Amino acid sequence: MLNRGLDKQELLRIVEAVANEKSIDKEIVIGSMESAIQKAALTKFGNDNNIEVIIDRETGEIKIQKVLEIVETVEDPAREITIKDLKDKDRKDYKVGEKIYEELPQIDFGRIAAQSAKQVISSRVKEAEKNRQYEEFIDKQGLILSGLIKRLEYGNVIVDLGKAEGVIKKDELIPREILKTGDRVKAYCYEVKKEMKGHQIFLSRAHPQFLAKLFFQEVPEIYEGTIEIKSVARDPGSRAKICVHSQDSSIDPVGACVGMRGSRVQTIVNELHGEKIDIIKWTEDLPTLISESLSPAEIQKVLIDQDNKRIDIILTEENLSKAIGRRGQNVRLASKLTNYEIDILTDKEDSERRQTEFKDRTETLIKNLEVDETLGQLLVSEGFTSIEDIANAKVEDISKIEAIDEDTAKELVNRSKENLEKEKEAVSLKLKELGVEDKLINLKGITQGMLVILGQKNIKKLSDFADLSSDELIGGFDEIKGKKIRIEGYLEEFSLSRKEADDLIMSAREIVYK
Numbered sequence: 001m002l003n004r005g006l007d008k009q010e011l012l013r014i015v016e017a018v019a020n021e022k023s024i025d026k027e028i029v030i031g032s033m034e035s036a037i038q039k040a041a042l043t044k045f046g047n048d049n050n051i052e053v054i055i056d057r058e059t060g061e062i063k064i065q066k067v068l069e070i071v072e073t074v075e076d077p078a079r080e081i082t083i084k085d086l087k088d089k090d091r092k093d094y095k096v097g098e099k100i101y102e103e104l105p106q107i108d109f110g111r112i113a114a115q116s117a118k119q120v121i122s123s124r125v126k127e128a129e130k131n132r133q134y135e136e137f138i139d140k141q142g143l144i145l146s147g148l149i150k151r152l153e154y155g156n157v158i159v160d161l162g163k164a165e166g167v168i169k170k171d172e173l174i175p176r177e178i179l180k181t182g183d184r185v186k187a188y189c190y191e192v193k194k195e196m197k198g199h200q201i202f203l204s205r206a207h208p209q210f211l212a213k214l215f216f217q218e219v220p221e222i223y224e225g226t227i228e229i230k231s232v233a234r235d236p237g238s239r240a241k242i243c244v245h246s247q248d249s250s251i252d253p254v255g256a257c258v259g260m261r262g263s264r265v266q267t268i269v270n271e272l273h274g275e276k277i278d279i280i281k282w283t284e285d286l287p288t289l290i291s292e293s294l295s296p297a298e299i300q301k302v303l304i305d306q307d308n309k310r311i312d313i314i315l316t317e318e319n320l321s322k323a324i325g326r327r328g329q330n331v332r333l334a335s336k337l338t339n340y341e342i343d344i345l346t347d348k349e350d351s352e353r354r355q356t357e358f359k360d361r362t363e364t365l366i367k368n369l370e371v372d373e374t375l376g377q378l379l380v381s382e383g384f385t386s387i388e389d390i391a392n393a394k395v396e397d398i399s400k401i402e403a404i405d406e407d408t409a410k411e412l413v414n415r416s417k418e419n420l421e422k423e424k425e426a427v428s429l430k431l432k433e434l435g436v437e438d439k440l441i442n443l444k445g446i447t448q449g450m451l452v453i454l455g456q457k458n459i460k461k462l463s464d465f466a467d468l469s470s471d472e473l474i475g476g477f478d479e480i481k482g483k484k485i486r487i488e489g490y491l492e493e494f495s496l497s498r499k500e501a502d503d504l505i506m507s508a509r510e511i512v513y514k
Contacts (some may be wrong), residue, residue: 030055030072035053037055037062038053041053041064045066047077048076048078050067050078050079050436051064051066052064052065052101052478060311062106064100064104064105064106066082066100066101067099067105068101069081069098069099070082070086070094070096070097071096071097078426079307081100081492083093083096086100088397120468134199137161137164137192137199137201138192140192141189141191141192142188142189142190142209143188143189143213144187144210144213144217145159145161145166145187145188145189145201145328146185146186146322147160147161147166147185148160148183148184149180149182149184150179150181152179155170156168156169156170157179157185159185159187164199164201165201165293166201166203167200167203168185168187168203172187172204172205172206172207174206174236174237174273174275175205175238176499177205177273180188186203186271187202187205187210188203188204188207188210188213189201189202190202190203190204190207190209192319200365205235205236206234206236206237208232208233208234208240209232211232211240211242211268211277212242214268214272215229215242215257218259218264218265218268219257221251222244222257225247226246226248226251226297227244227245227251227256228244228245229242229243229244230243230245230282232337233333233335233337234275235332235333236272236275237272237273237275238275238329239273239275239277239278239329240276240277240333241277241278241333241334241336241337242257242277242278242279243278243282243293243337244257245281245282245423252281253279254279254281257279258279265277266280275390278295278333280292280295280337286302286311286338287302290302290311290313290334290340293333293334293338294313294322294323294330294331294334294342295328296322297319297320297323298315298316298319298322299314299315300314300315300316300347301313301314301350302314304340307495307497307498307499308341308474308496308498309340309341309498310340310341310343311338311340311341311342311343312343312350313344313345314345314347315345315347316346317346320344320346323344324344330403361385361386362376362377362380363387364387365387365390368387369390369412369415369416371412374451379398379401382401384398387416388416390413391413391419391420392418395413396409398412398413425450427451428509430452431448431451431452431455434452434456435460436454436455437460437461437462439460439461439462439511440460440461440464440465443462443504443507443508444507445503447494449494450491450494453491453493454490456489462508462512463512466509466511466512466513468490469505470485470501470502471487471488472489473490473501473504473505474491474496474498474501475487475488475492476495476502481488
């Protein structure tokens with residue numbers, strides 16, 4: 001490519017050809033050529049020199065120059081010069097810090113120099129090509145891409161996307177789906193990663209958004225924005241749930257997604273190899289939404305804990321298996337769709353749970369306040385379910401309860417306060433024995449009961465607490481190999497909301513890392 005006899009216009013034609021073939025900017029190709037010639041010139045004239053190469057973008061003429069900086073005292077003769085040593089007669093026009101350029105003769109490229117130059121050009125062009133491909137595909141992240149299966153590697157599928165290759169990892173494939181080399185395949189582009197060796201395009205056929213984007217393609221109302229996809233949950237290859245909402249009250253979002261005689265949804269089902277799809281109409285009324293999400297089960301009662309994002313579903317024994325679904329699939333998908341943890345109880349189990357709670361609360365009051373069973377039951381049934389409730393209540397509120405006079409009410413409040421004080425002293429002693437740090441004890445919002453549990457879990461310093469996550473405090477779920485695994489929280493019994501847990505952790509971090 002590079003030799004002394006190379007025609008100037010031929011050089012520009014080569015630049016044009018390379019730029020077109022690789023779909024990169026001509027300026028990048030010319031820049032790589034300048035770097036290659038510079039490298040050869042340094043080899044010929046000495047690597048200590050500062051050499052600059054310029055290729056004229058219009059004529060193709062190559063100019064090789066040695067650059068010298070004007071200094072007061074020369075430390076590097078190959079790169080510096082004083083005004084006194086300048087050969088120009090009009091030295092008064094030059095100033096210290098300026099640069100002068102001495103044109104060097106054109107060079108013949110020997111075999112080694114030419115090979116070196118070609119390597120520089122090839123390396124720069126490849127790098128530019130990779131960057132161009134990355135910029136092109138980063139804009140396609142979040143879209144469905146189509147390509148031909150090029151090869152199968154260790155269960156992963158390599159897809160030819162035309163100007164690049166994408167990979168569908170084994171766990172991003174639809175289970176039991178058979179793909180062969182040469183097949184055309186669609187997949188969702190969930191990540192484009194830039195790495196040292198180039199870029200990687202990660203595709204998925206199991207991602208929930210693959211289903212959402214297929215509806216985007218098949219349903220014009222979704223494409224136009226009239227219908228909005230609120231959430232998606234998938235058990236790839238088996239079953240999926242999608243929640244949709246229409247901005248136009250005259251358009252039925254479920255009917256639009258199903259299509260005439262099910263034509264639209266059937267196209268998507270075929271693409272997903274028979275995956276059953278439940279289409280649910282979104283509503284702001286959460287109990288209704290939950291009930292629809294658990295269809296075909298009929299729900300009796302929905303109990304919502306907004307702070308902890310938990311829901312108790314009460315239903316009859318006959319509806320239990322329908323709500324849970326095969327291997328828990330129905331309730332698991334409904335939980336993902338609504339972003340709530342769902343617990344399902346039969347009406348009998350709910351009744352038993354309520355009776356157990358009533359009994360436990362009554363026994364707590366009997367034991368700590370030294371009252372009889374009748375009075376304990378009366379207080380719990382009237383909403384005074386804990387010693388704290390009674391200690392913080394007004395005497396007149398308790399005395400309003402039938403069969404409790406003012407004196408009894410006063411005694412109940414006093415006993416409750418004394419009990420809490422004794423408990424506080426006992427907890428303080430316990431914290432001292434556990435070695436819980438004062439900084440953690442004084443953290444605003446944390447109770448003594450919480451501190452005892454944390455101390456027993458060896459979380460004794462404020463810095464230990466600051467390193468926790470909210471899931472470690474209040475519990476949560478993690479998905480491992482497609483299965484939802486319950487994570488128990490250290491402070492789960494205290495019914496903290498996620499916001500309260502986050503606020504406690506952030507308060508600790510502000511103190512520790514300030």
